[in-house]
Structures are given as structure tokens and as C-alpha cells.
Amino acid sequence: MLDKNQIAQRIAKELKDGFYVNLGIGIPTLVANYIPEGINVTLQSENGLLGMGPFPLEGEEDADLINAGKQTITTLPGSSFFDSAMSFGMIRAGKVDLTVLGAMEVSENGDIASWKIPGKLVKGMGGAMDLVASAKNIIVAMMHTNSKDESKLLKRCKLPLTGINCVKKIVTNLAVLEITDKGFRLLEKAPGVSVEEIKSKTEGNLIIDSEIPDMEF
Amino acid sequence: MKKVYKNAGEAIFDISDGNTLMLGGFGLCGIPENCITALEKKGVKDLICISNNAGVDDFGIGLLLKNKQVKKMIASYVGENAEFERQLLNGELDVELIPQGTLATRCMAAGYGIPAIYTPAGVGTEVAEGKESRVFKGKEYLMEYAFEADFALVKAWKGDTAGNLIYKETARNFNPLMAMAGQVTIAEVEELVEAGELNPNEIHTPGIYVHRIFQGNSYEKRIEQRTVRKG
Numbered sequence: 001m002l003d004k005n006q007i008a009q010r011i012a013k014e015l016k017d018g019f020y021v022n023l024g025i026g027i028p029t030l031v032a033n034y035i036p037e038g039i040n041v042t043l044q045s046e047n048g049l050l051g052m053g054p055f056p057l058e059g060e061e062d063a064d065l066i067n068a069g070k071q072t073i074t075t076l077p078g079s080s081f082f083d084s085a086m087s088f089g090m091i092r093a094g095k096v097d098l099t100v101l102g103a104m105e106v107s108e109n110g111d112i113a114s115w116k117i118p119g120k121l122v123k124g125m126g127g128a129m130d131l132v133a134s135a136k137n138i139i140v141a142m143m144h145t146n147s148k149d150e151s152k153l154l155k156r157c158k159l160p161l162t163g164i165n166c167v168k169k170i171v172t173n174l175a176v177l178e179i180t181d182k183g184f185r186l187l188e189k190a191p192g193v194s195v196e197e198i199k200s201k202t203e204g205n206l207i208i209d210s211e212i213p214d215m216e217f
Numbered sequence: 218m219k220k221v222y223k224n225a226g227e228a229i230f231d232i233s234d235g236n237t238l239m240l241g242g243f244g245l246c247g248i249p250e251n252c253i254t255a256l257e258k259k260g261v262k263d264l265i266c267i268s269n270n271a272g273v274d275d276f277g278i279g280l281l282l283k284n285k286q287v288k289k290m291i292a293s294y295v296g297e298n299a300e301f302e303r304q305l306l307n308g309e310l311d312v313e314l315i316p317q318g319t320l321a322t323r324c325m326a327a328g329y330g331i332p333a334i335y336t337p338a339g340v341g342t343e344v345a346e347g348k349e350s351r352v353f354k355g356k357e358y359l360m361e362y363a364f365e366a367d368f369a370l371v372k373a374w375k376g377d378t379a380g381n382l383i384y385k386e387t388a389r390n391f392n393p394l395m396a397m398a399g400q401v402t403i404a405e406v407e408e409l410v411e412a413g414e415l416n417p418n419e420i421h422t423p424g425i426y427v428h429r430i431f432q433g434n435s436y437e438k439r440i441e442q443r444t445v446r447k448g
Contacts, residue, residue: 046317047243048387055446063246063438064374064388070244070441081386083393083421084243084269085325088318092336111341121306122314123296129344130318133337164341 002173002190002215007141009034009217011100011171014139015041022046022091022131024101025069027141031100042078044096046127048087051079068127088127092134099135101128103142103167105157108183108204110167112140113159125162132163144172144201151203153177153184174198176215183207188215220380220424221409222431225255228403232368234261235288239324239364239395240268240278241371244297244441247388248277249370251405251433257281263288267364269320269391271295276439285309293317297441316344319361321394326363328397328426333362369399372433373422376406377415380424389421396422405433 002010008030015021015031019041023029032054035041043052045067052067053074061072090096105113112132115125132138146152153170170177175198176188183205189198191214199206222228229252232238242248253272256264257280264287271290272279279298281287289311295301304310315323316338326334335358339345349360371392374385382404384392396402404422409432 045387047246048390055444057448058445061440061443061445062386063440064386066244066246066387066441068243070246071444072440072442073444075386081384081389083389084317084321084391085394088321092318092338121302124292124294124314125316125344126294127317129316129342130336130338133340161342 001193005030005033006217007171007173010176010215011139011141012036013217014098014169015039016097017041019097020044020050020095022096022099022135024099024128026102028100028102029069031141044087044090045073046084046087046091046131048082048084049075049079051076053079088130091131094134094136096135098137098139099131100139100141101131103140103152104146105152105154105159106140106142106167106170107154107157108179110165110179111157112162112167113157114162116160118160128162132166135166138167140167140170142170142172144174144198151201153202153204155204174201180207185209186212188213190215220428220430221378222429224431225251225405225433226258228252228405228429228431229255229259229368232256232259232261235263236261236367237265237267237365239366239369239399240266241369241390241392241395242277243269243387243390245272245277245439247372247384247390247392248272249372249405250436251431252370252403253277253280256286257284260284260286262286265289265291267291267320267366269293269317271298271301273297273441274300276437282310289313291315291320293320321391323361323364324391324394324398327365328394331363333360335360364398366395366399367401369395369402371396371402371404373404373406375408375410375415376404376427376430377410377412377424378430379412380404380427380430381412381415381420382406382422382427383415383419384421393422397426401428402426403429405431407433407436
């Protein structure tokens with residue numbers, strides 16, 4: 001079973017040289033720590049920055065320079081600033097190659113629920129609905145089950161949706177899966193995890209059409 | 218007509234109860250601090266505020282919420298404010314949540330004189346309820362109207378007496394869009410210079426959109442999440 005950092009590490013393998021990437025809050029943010037050597041990616045922060053760098057050194061924090069999680073950050077050579085309409089314009093126009101975000105539920109047809117739990121306080125969708133409605137390639141980073149050990153990979157999402165038919169791939173603590181016309185296709189399993197366990201923890205239709213290899217990092 | 222005002226109190230003189238205001242900023246970054254303090258002092262009530270976020274308990278729009286001056290909040294994410302939560306759960310505050318890109322583009326549309334936009338954000342979700350939709354090249358889009366606001370309150374880094382504005386780093390965010398969208402746009406700047414002193418090549422918001430401008434003071438520029446790395 002993977003921890004959060006290992007999920008991020010596995011997702012980082014999906015990055016290709018030259019990609020523009022938007023990383024959501026939580027596990028997706030950690031992907032930036034595992035960008036493979038020799039691969040150059042540009043991180044987009046939807047509050048208006050391309051070319052996001054690491055956190056600043058202590059004493060060099062700049063209140064005018066933050067990421068979408070409102071954390072102080074830095075810029076890298078070649079970076080640029082823009083307004084929020086242009087930021088979502090480049091997302092909507094499909095210029096951003098990959099979006100990685102967290103989710104509460106994903107359904108077998110690629111619907112995602114990530115912003116609202118009825119009865120609990122709603123904080124808002126932020127930029128998630130815009131991202132999932134437009135991104136060319138969406139990878140969800142999440143745990144395979146919720147705190148009650150119930151599957152988060154469902155036939156149909158139970159929670160209010162963030163977007164429909166949009167998720168392409170899911171990396172969980174147990175497996176890598178892709179969304180197909182017929183459901184979740186199992187691609188890889190986490191080291192030490194059995195296909196049986198993945199089956200038992202996936203409520204949606206799970207397609208196993210070959211020998212399932214262990215994930216590599 | 219003279220655009221330069223002495224301070225926030227003078228610049229917001231005619232903002233009244235029930236007005237719709239746009240307030241620039243993302244989180245606490247690039248918010249019109251001086252105008253918010255002046256609104257708090259003036260005590261205008263029943264405001265409808267369009268802003269990406271709602272501040273924190275004791276800063277930003279949080280100050281107006283604490284003072285019960287806000288009737289309705291139109292935002293994309295409002296998670297950082299306990300007083301907001303209390304008023305919402307008590308039914309004292311009306312909230313409309315809008316996808317962030319839609320929020321930004323509805324401001325942009327207003328400034329470009331376009332009555333509505335089509336966006337895929339929210340298709341198939343509760344955001345789409347009651348909205349007109351249309352299919353272009355096989356993909357569904359929602360029609361979203363341009364915002365209308367009595368006043369836009371924005372914050373820039375530098376400005377000149379002609380109303381031209383330059384923003385700094387990610388403090389730009391919603392500010393140029395809202396500056397274009399207000400019936401009356403009030404800009405507060407960290408440094409106000411004479412017309413001619415800013416390079417026209419570097420202007421982000423042309424002065425035509427800015428009706429009033431003043432140099433703010435005592436900027437706190439509070440950081441919401443101070444994150445650093447070891448050297």
C-alpha cells in the first residue's frame with residue numbers, strides 16, 4: 001500500500017518533457033517533489049502564474065507571490081504572471097497538458113465529486129469545476145477508500161458532482177486505473193497489494209484483462 | 218474630471234446601503250485593504266459582495282462580515298472564515314458559489330461589453346440548474362451572464378493620475394477584470410505617480426476603466442499560509 005508521497009511519486013512518472021501542469025491542493029501538490037530528472041515541466045497556478053518554483057527561503061516570503069493554496073512561493077526563470085480570466089482561459093482552451101487533483105469519489109464513467117458533502121459546510125468549488133470541464137488529461141490522486149473503508153471508485157457518484165465524464169486516470173494507495181467505456185481498467189497494483197483486495201475495494205465495474213504488474217517508481 | 222482622491226474615505230463617499238461591490242484579490246493577496254477599512258468605518262449595510270474569497274475573521278472582507286454589513290456573498294471559495302460560517306448557518310447571510318473561472322470571465326465579459334459567455338464549467342452539476350445551455354461542436358456549455366456592479370474596488374501596485382494601473386506578481390488576479398467591470402471603479406495603489414511617469418508599454422489597466430484613484434497607506438499585506446524551505 002502506498003503513502004501519499006508514493007502516490008505523488010507514481011503520478012510524477014506520467015509527466016512528459018515540455019508539459020504545462022496544474023497541480024491541485026493536497027497529494028497533487030507533492031507531485032512537484034518528484035519530477036523526473038531530464039524532464040522539464042512548467043507548473044501553472046490558477047491564481048495567475050506559470051513557472052511556479054519552490055517555497056521561498058525564510059525571510060524571503062513575498063505577500064504578493066502566492067499559489068492557489070495561498071502559500072508563499074517563488075518563481076522560476078521563464079515564469080509569467082497574468083489575470084484570473086487569462087488563467088482560466090488557458091485552461092479552457094486546452095493549453096494546460098495535465099491536471100492532477102484530489103477527489104472524494106470517482107465513478108466508472110469518469111464523473112468526479114470533490115467539493116461538497118451535503119449537511120456539512122460548503123466551502124466552494126474554487127477552480128475545480130473549470131479545470132475538470134476543460135482539461136485534456138485529468139489524473140485523480142486519492143485514497144482508494146474513505147475513512148469508513150468504503151470504496152471511492154463507484155458505479156455512480158453519490159456526492160454532488162464537480163464534473164462529468166472527465167477523469168482519465170486514477171492513482172490510489174492501492175492501484176493505477178484508467179477510465180474506459182466499460183469502467184475502471186486496472187493497470188498496476190501497489191507492491192504488496194493483491195488484485196483480490198483491489199476488487200473488494202472497488203465498487204464500480206473493474207476490468208482486469210491481463211496480468212497486473214506492480215507499480216514502479 | 219479629476220480622478221485623484223486623497224484617501225479611501227473620500228473615494229468611497231457615495232457607496233450606499235444595498236450596493237453591489239466587486240472586490241479584487243485572491244485570498245488576502247491583492248485585496249483593497251484601505252477601501253475595506255473605509256467601508257467598515259462608514260458602516261454601509263446590505264452590501265452584495267462579488268469577490269473570489271471572503272477574507273479571514275479579522276482581515277479583508279471578514280471585517281465587513283463581522284460588522285454585519287454584507288447581505289450576500291458571491292464567491293468561489295469561502296473556507297477560511299469562522300464568522301462567515303456562523304452567519305451562513307444562521308441564515309443571516311446569502312451565499313452564491315460560482316466556479317472560479319466563471320467568476321473571472323463574467324467580470325471580463327462586463328469589461329468587454331459582452332452580455333454573456335458560454336463555459337463548460339459546471340455542466341452536469343448543480344451549478345447548471347436553471348441555466349440555459351448550448352452545444353458547440355458536440356460539447357455542452359452553460360450560458361453565464363456578465364456581472365453588473367455599482368462599484369469595483371481594486372488594488373494595484375502602481376498607478377498614475379490618469380488612472381493607469383500596474384499590478385505586482387500574483388496580486389494581479391481578479392483586479393484588472395473587476396477594474397474593467399465596475400460602473401464606478403475605485404483603485405487604491407501603493408504608489409501614485411504623475412501621468413507620464415509610468416511606461417505605457419507596461420500598463421495592465423488603461424485609465425479609461427478607472428474613475429477614482431488614491432494612494433493607500435499602512436498596507437499590512439497579510440500572508441495566509443507562510444510556507445518556507447530550509448536553505
